[in-house]
Each structure stands twice: as structure tokens, then as C-alpha cells.
Amino acid sequence: MIMDFARTALLIIDVQNDFCPGGSLAVADGDAVIIPLNTVSRHCVHKGAAVIATQDWHPHNHISFRSAQKESSAEKPALWPDHCVQGTYGAAFHEALDLKPVRLVLRKGFRPDTDSYSAFFENDRRTVTGLNGFLREAGVDTIFIGGLATDYCVLYTALDGRRLGFTTIVLLDAVRGVGYPSGSVEKALLSMEKEGVVLINSRNIIDYSLQ
Ligand code: VGL
Ligand code: ZN
Numbered sequence: 001m002i003m004d005f006a007r008t009a010l011l012i013i014d015v016q017n018d019f020c021p022g023g024s025l026a027v028a029d030g031d032a033v034i035i036p037l038n039t040v041s042r043h044c045v046h047k048g049a050a051v052i053a054t055q056d057w058h059p060h061n062h063i064s065f066r067s068a069q070k071e072s073s074a075e076k077p078a079l080w081p082d083h084c085v086q087g088t089y090g091a092a093f094h095e096a097l098d099l100k101p102v103r104l105v106l107r108k109g110f111r112p113d114t115d116s117y118s119a120f121f122e123n124d125r126r127t128v129t130g131l132n133g134f135l136r137e138a139g140v141d142t143i144f145i146g147g148l149a150t151d152y153c154v155l156y157t158a159l160d161g162r163r164l165g166f167t168t169i170v171l172l173d174a175v176r177g178v179g180y181p182s183g184s185v186e187k188a189l190l191s192m193e194k195e196g197v198v199l200i201n202s203r204n205i206i207d208y209s210l211q
């Protein structure tokens with residue numbers, strides 16, 4: 001594998017307090033993604049890659065919150081406990097995540113009536129976040145993805161990455177899943193593979209690019 005890091009971006013998805021142990025939508029072992037992500041992001045930035053971190057960033061009455069559900073809402077999203085409310089501790093990046101390599105912080109899910117799992121499109125599949133444009137202008141054709149959660153935001157970001165024509169690589173040791181409904185992580189990995197997403201261990205990036 002020959003990597004032109006100048007054409008590569010690392011997407012760090014939603015490594016926020018609410019998705020880590022103790023948070024309101026805690027992913028089991030969620031903070032275990034931080035050590036591999038810090039290693040990869042320092043390496044990638046040193047080689048000239050763009051490092052981008054996303055943040056789930058919901059208003060307090062967001063449509064995906066069970067607490068805010070209206071009978072009449074047109075979108076029937078999955079319902080979650082309140083999480084990643086704008087400006088709260090739960091929405092902040094985990095303090096152990098190294099933000100120094102991060103070039104762009106992209107916030108998503110900020111419209112009260114739409115959820116956004118993917119870093120590229122909101123769940124209506126049409127409203128763009130601007131990430132595709134940013135990556136194109138930066139000359140990126142390959143994306144590495146790590147973070148939370150394997151079966152939601154990582155999954156949708158990876159599938160959209162493929163759909164938009166990026167070589168898309170998910171770092172298995174740097175993702176963790178919600179696992180709800182049961183089997184969703186396994187299902188997510190299968191559907192990513194089916195769409196041509198490459199699943200590797202993050203060590204491989206570093207080992208290959210040292211040669
Ligand atoms: C996520 C559920 C709700 C995620 C965000 O980051 O995977 N999951 N909001
Ligand atoms: Zn959310």
C-alpha cells in the first residue's frame with residue numbers, strides 16, 4: 001500500500017464525552033479509540049494529511065431525543081437519550097483526545113428537525129455538511145475513519161465516503177459500537193465491506209508508511 005498522505009484525510013468521528021464511559025449515550029469501551037487515534041493523527045499530520053474531527057452538536061430539543069418526541073413529526077428517527085447538547089460537557093471532545101493535529105472541526109446534527117449520522121449528509125440524504133467540498137478543495141481522495149460509533153456515525157460516514165468516490169478505510173481498532181439493536185455492529189461491518197470499505201488495523205498505516 002503506497003499512501004500519498006497529501007491526498008489523505010483522517011476523520012475522527014464524535015469522540016465526545018457523552019459517547020464515552022459515564023456519558024449519556026455511552027459506547028462500551030468508547031474511550032479505547034483515543035490512544036490509537038492520537039497515534040494515527042500525529043502520524044498523519046506529520047505526513048501532510050488533513051485531520052478532521054466531527055462533533056455531534058444537538059440543540060436541547062433535538063428530534064432524535066426521546067424527551068423531545070412530537071407525535072406529529074414527519075421524520076421518525078431512532079430515539080436516543082439526550083446527548084451532545086450544544087455547549088455542554090457531554091458535547092465536548094474527550095479531554096484525552098489530542099486536538100493539536102486537527103485542522104477542521106465539523107459540527108453536525110445542529111438543525112432541530114433533522115438528525116445527521118454521516119459527516120457528509122444529514123439523514124434526509126440531501127442536505128450537505130460541506131465536508132465533501134472541503135475534502136475536494138484540499139485534493140483528498142482517500143479517507144481514514146475512526147471514532148464513535150461503528151454502527152451509526154462511522155457506518156454512515158464510510159458508506160457516504162464510498163458513494164462519493166473516496167477510497168475509504170475504517171480503522172478497526174479505533175472504532176467502537178453502540179450495539180443496539182443487537183447485532184448492529186456486525187451488520188455495520190458487513191455492509192461496509194460489501195460497499196468496498198477497507199477494514200484495517202491502524203498499525204498498518206504506520207508500518208506501511210514507514211517503509
Ligand atoms: C451517534 C447516535 C446518535 C454517533 C450520534 O455518533 O454514532 N449515534 N447520535
Ligand atoms: Zn446524535
